[in-house]
Amino acid sequence: MSGGMLYGGDEIGALVFDPGHHSLRVGYAQEDTPKAEIPAVVGVAPDDVKLEPEVKPEDGNVATNQPSYKYYIDTAYLHTPRPNMELHNYMKDGMIENWDLFEKILDYSYEKIIQSESQYHPVLFSESPWNQRQKREKLTEIMFEKYKVPAFFLVKNAALAAFANGRATALVIDSGATHTSAVPVLDGYVISNAVVKSPLGGDYLVLRAREMLEAAGIDLTPASLIASKDVIRDKDKPRFVKKKLSFQTTNSWMSYMIKKTVQDFQQTVLQVAENPYDERQVANIPSVHYEFPTGYHQDFGPERFKLAEGLFDHAMLGAGYIAATSAGMCDVDIRPALYSSVVVTGGNSLVQGFSDRLSRDLSSRSPGSMRLKMIAANGTVERRFGAWVGGSILASIGTFQQMWVSIQEYQEGGKSQIDRKCP
Amino acid sequence: MADVRDIMELERPPTPEITRESILGADKVKKRISTGPKVPKRPEGMHREVYALLYNDTKDAPPLFPTDSIRNNGYKQTKIKLGMRKPRKWAWIPFTNPARTDNATFYHWRRPSDEPKEYPFAKFNKKVDLPSYTDVEYQQHLKCDGWTKEETDHLIDLAQRFDLRFIIMADRYDTEKYSKRSVEDLKDRFYKICGILAKLSGEKKIYTYDAEHERRRKEQLKKLQERKPEQIEEEQFLLGELKKIEARKKERERKTQDLQKLISQADNQNETPRKIDKKLPKKKIANPSRPSRVDTNHILQVIETAGIKFPDYKNSGVSLRSQRMKLPTNLGQKKSKGIEQILQELGLELNPTPTEEVCLHFNELRSDIVLLMEIKAALSTCEFELQSLRHQYEALNPGKTLTIPPQLLSGNSESEIKVASGEIIDVVGSPGTPSNT
Numbered sequence: 001m002s003g004g005m006l007y008g009g010d011e012i013g014a015l016v017f018d019p020g021h022h023s024l025r026v027g028y029a030q031e032d033t034p035k036a037e038i039p040a041v042v043g044v045a046p047d048d049v050k051l052e053p054e055v056k057p058e059d060g061n062v063a064t065n066q067p068s069y070k071y072y073i074d075t076a077y078l079h080t081p082r083p084n085m086e087l088h089n090y091m092k093d094g095m096i097e098n099w100d101l102f103e104k105i106l107d108y109s110y111e112k113i114i115q116s117e118s119q120y121h122p123v124l125f126s127e128s129p130w131n132q133r134q135k136r137e138k139l140t141e142i143m144f145e146k147y148k149v150p151a152f153f154l155v156k157n158a159a160l161a162a163f164a165n166g167r168a169t170a171l172v173i174d175s176g177a178t179h180t181s182a183v184p185v186l187d188g189y190v191i192s193n194a195v196v197k198s199p200l201g202g203d204y205l206v207l208r209a210r211e212m213l214e215a216a217g218i219d220l221t222p223a224s225l226i227a228s229k230d231v232i233r234d235k236d237k238p239r240f241v242k243k244k245l246s247f248q249t250t251n252s253w254m255s256y257m258i259k260k261t262v263q264d265f266q267q268t269v270l271q272v273a274e275n276p277y278d279e280r281q282v283a284n285i286p287s288v289h290y291e292f293p294t295g296y297h298q299d300f301g302p303e304r305f306k307l308a309e310g311l312f313d314h315a316m317l318g319a320g321y322i323a324a325t326s327a328g329m330c331d332v333d334i335r336p337a338l339y340s341s342v343v344v345t346g347g348n349s350l351v352q353g354f355s356d357r358l359s360r361d362l363s364s365r366s367p368g369s370m371r372l373k374m375i376a377a378n379g380t381v382e383r384r385f386g387a388w389v390g391g392s393i394l395a396s397i398g399t400f401q402q403m404w405v406s407i408q409e410y411q412e413g414g415k416s417q418i419d420r421k422c423p
Numbered sequence: 424m425a426d427v428r429d430i431m432e433l434e435r436p437p438t439p440e441i442t443r444e445s446i447l448g449a450d451k452v453k454k455r456i457s458t459g460p461k462v463p464k465r466p467e468g469m470h471r472e473v474y475a476l477l478y479n480d481t482k483d484a485p486p487l488f489p490t491d492s493i494r495n496n497g498y499k500q501t502k503i504k505l506g507m508r509k510p511r512k513w514a515w516i517p518f519t520n521p522a523r524t525d526n527a528t529f530y531h532w533r534r535p536s537d538e539p540k541e542y543p544f545a546k547f548n549k550k551v552d553l554p555s556y557t558d559v560e561y562q563q564h565l566k567c568d569g570w571t572k573e574e575t576d577h578l579i580d581l582a583q584r585f586d587l588r589f590i591i592m593a594d595r596y597d598t599e600k601y602s603k604r605s606v607e608d609l610k611d612r613f614y615k616i617c618g619i620l621a622k623l624s625g626e627k628k629i630y631t632y633d634a635e636h637e638r639r640r641k642e643q644l645k646k647l648q649e650r651k652p653e654q655i656e657e658e659q660f661l662l663g664e665l666k667k668i669e670a671r672k673k674e675r676e677r678k679t680q681d682l683q684k685l686i687s688q689a690d691n692q693n694e695t696p697r698k699i700d701k702k703l704p705k706k707k708i709a710n711p712s713r714p715s716r717v718d719t720n721h722i723l724q725v726i727e728t729a730g731i732k733f734p735d736y737k738n739s740g741v742s743l744r745s746q747r748m749k750l751p752t753n754l755g756q757k758k759s760k761g762i763e764q765i766l767q768e769l770g771l772e773l774n775p776t777p778t779e780e781v782c783l784h785f786n787e788l789r790s791d792i793v794l795l796m797e798i799k800a801a802l803s804t805c806e807f808e809l810q811s812l813r814h815q816y817e818a819l820n821p822g823k824t825l826t827i828p829p830q831l832l833s834g835n836s837e838s839e840i841k842v843a844s845g846e847i848i849d850v851v852g853s854p855g856t857p858s859n860t
Contacts, residue, residue, distance in 0.1 A: 010544060012529040013515075122529065151527060189591045331590050331606055332644045367648040368655045398544030402520050406527030420584070423595075 010398035014122040015114060016391040018157065019102075021091045022177040022202065022347060025388040026109045029124065029395035033381050034388050036113040041256060042101040043072030045085040071101070073108045079224050079257070083247035087256045094128030094179065095135050103142065110147070122151035122404055124395040126387045129156045129183050129190045136422070137415040144410045151404035153395075154422040156190045158183035160390030161345040164382065165375045171338040173323055173358065175348035177202040180311070180319050182326035184338050189423050194329035198317035200310065202263070202348040205270065208310050210262045212303060219294045222257035225249075229295035238296035265290055269300050270308040272353035274360065277309040308351055312361060320361025327366070339366055344376035345386035511536055522548035551586050553579060554620045564619050570612055574601045578612060607634045731790045745777040748785060758793055765792050
């Protein structure tokens with residue numbers, strides 16, 4: 001009741017979880033940023049290998065539920081090379097796939113991030129708009145049975161992103177790691193039959209960038225394998241010393257680390273051209289300098305635009321196209337409302353020039369008389385954690401407190417009611 | 424300001440000292456401070472020499488560091504006490520929400536001192552009233568081709584869950600069990616049920632929903648929205664062209680009217696070759712008492728063109744017929760007042776129902792009224808001129824009297840009555856009226 005009736009807020013110590021392909025966002029409701037962003041990747045290594053002296057049994061991050069495996073969670077532990085550590089992503093297609101690993105992450109979150117016991121905090125989870133019924137029920141079951149949460153709720157992340165931008169009705173363009181989706185939200189309800197998604201997301205850009213860099217013969221050794229490096233001149237062959245490791249790193253770890261390296265390159269260098277890619281036009285724009293972990297550095301000119309163009313040049317999959325398609329599938333009466341608040345969210349939308357280009361593409365596809373308004377939060381945090389921020393707002397609103405599925409209700413009605421109670 | 428006073432060595436005005444008491448507004452204490460000259464007292468335990476460094480007789484140097492004495496807890500007091508009251512405590516208190524049906528308990532921060540009352544947000548828990556029906560009612564009244572009872576129940580259930588958001592209801596419709604239905608289908612069925620149940624419960628006002636009309640409207644809206652930019656451009660272009668055509672048409676009409684006017688003027692001139700320029704009667708206004716010669720031509724002309732010329736409605740498009748009854752704006756207030764008065768005398772409505780016939784006759788009638796008024800005015804002008812000529816004649820030929828033939832004065836007795844109405848239109852008073860066509 002600290003906010004009082006004036007702001008309509010009533011904070012009840014709820015937690016907000018926003019699982020994504022790239023990371024899981026965890027934090028307390030009513031805060032403006034998540035407490036932690038944990039990569040959606042878990043390292044699994046056999047327990048009997050004890051070559052790493054710094055990993056001690058009392059190390060809290062190591063959850064040892066199963067005796068024969070150790071689980072490595074969070075950036076600092078993942079980025080250290082370890083023998084036989086295979087990395088697994090527990091997400092698939094925007095939904096939780098590997099529940100065992102996901103539980104490990106939840107254990108870690110409660111223990112290390114929240115540092116409080118789960119039975120005291122109601123939990124709000126976000127989910128993708130196309131989440132399946134049995135997955136929702138499974139998650140409900142885990143939260144109530146294993147974590148004994150007092151109350152639980154599931155909301156579509158697109159609706160949360162719309163809330164975070166102050167809209168109840170919006171066309172949410174969410175460009176994340178694995179895909180870009182256009183989701184119409186009406187009065188806080190997702191219109192599930194009009195959701196359109198395309199597989200062009202951050203990962204696709206990373207893949208293209210990696211192909212390009214490898215074709216150019218650039219060494220992508222990640223920073224955690226480099227012991228020292230020398231300062232060299234532009235485009236010179238890099239001189240660096242690799243760390244001496246007594247073991248072979250696993251393929252999954254290497255590809256994850258290379259992905260991280262390329263991701264940094266992508267976030268620093270790439271830019272979406274305002275107009276469809278044109279070699280001559282782009283040639284005039286100043287190039288960007290980038291140094292790789294190996295010490296190699298060079299200027300990147302037209303490549304920046306050529307790579308980023310991949311997000312838009314596919315006729316059927318570009319962000320503007322899917323947005324227009326999605327709006328076109330909705331009832332004609334609500335289309336003006338959707339077009340007048342197009343919310344852009346997701347980490348991949350932070351690629352330079354993304355929203356400008358999207359706006360341009362969409363206006364060329366939207367009906368001429370329609371008023372088009374793009375809403376893209378300026379801050380990096382607001383854009384990357386849009387759904388989490390929306391969840392944080394929602395869970396701390398006084399009128400929302402009647403919506404929770406409480407543990408009493410769960411015990412009476414079972415998990416199947418989640419589909420009814422959480423639209 | 425204080426610094427400037429210091430530099431100028433002016434007397435410093437007694438600035439009210441800001442103390443705890445002054446902030447809290449304890450008047451009594453404040454008064455005591457402001458009135459009594461403050462004599463700094465040597466704190467107990469402070470050496471006199473040290474004290475002398477801080478204070479001298481002139482008392483001008485303010486202390487540079489806190490000088491609380493040891494008796495008042497000295498330098499040990501670290502906390503500022505601003506408020507007199509103790510801070511009220513907050514506590515993590517359980518609450519139940521009456522909007523919930525399960526009595527689940529949540530916790531939030533609240534002042535324990537606050538009265539525990541009903542959860543304030545519970546009052547926002549609003550639900551729509553939905554029609555309900557029993558099996559019997561359904562069998563008797565609500566049966567409908569293409570809808571089973573189960574599906575109808577599903578529809579009502581969805582309406583309950585989504586608070587009549589039909590678009591969401593159509594989206595979440597159970598398409599596995601039932602066939603897909605459009606928003607209009609759902610609305611149609613739902614409002615029909617509402618209507619039937621309302622009728623059964625004896626309500627008089629029953630709302631109907633025209634699904635076909637809705638569908639057509641949406642189809643049209645869709646077409647409108649899905650116009651391509653070229654189509655919109657073409658439409659704009661065509662609209663522009665239409666405007667141009669209209670403008671040209673108007674121009675042409677104006678020209679033909681001008682032409683007609685010229686022709687009629689020419690005709691008039693042929694008929695009355697001695698027609699005097701319109702300026703002439705105006706000159707006479709300057710000296711109305713001495714009209715130099717009898718001039719009835721212009722009066723006659725006035726009478727010829729008198730009456731109301733109602734404008735023709737040539738505008739394309741729809742217009743109200745009552746528009747045709749509107750008096751032209753160039754008529755003048757006096758005349759329209761006169762018309763009103765006569766209409767009232769005749770006991771007629773000022774705005775009769777504008778049927779075709781009424782419209783025609785009413786316009787004719789008013790036209791005649793104006794004509795009548797103008798004729799009267801002209802008559803009185805003529806008589807006035809006649810009289811003045813008679814006076815002139817008598818002045819020039821003293822002793823002689825001009826006998827005016829009685830037929831010229833026929834209306835004399837009558838005209839006096841008419842003057843009453845004439846005055847209303849105020850033509851008698853100003854001989855300039857004849858020019859007022």
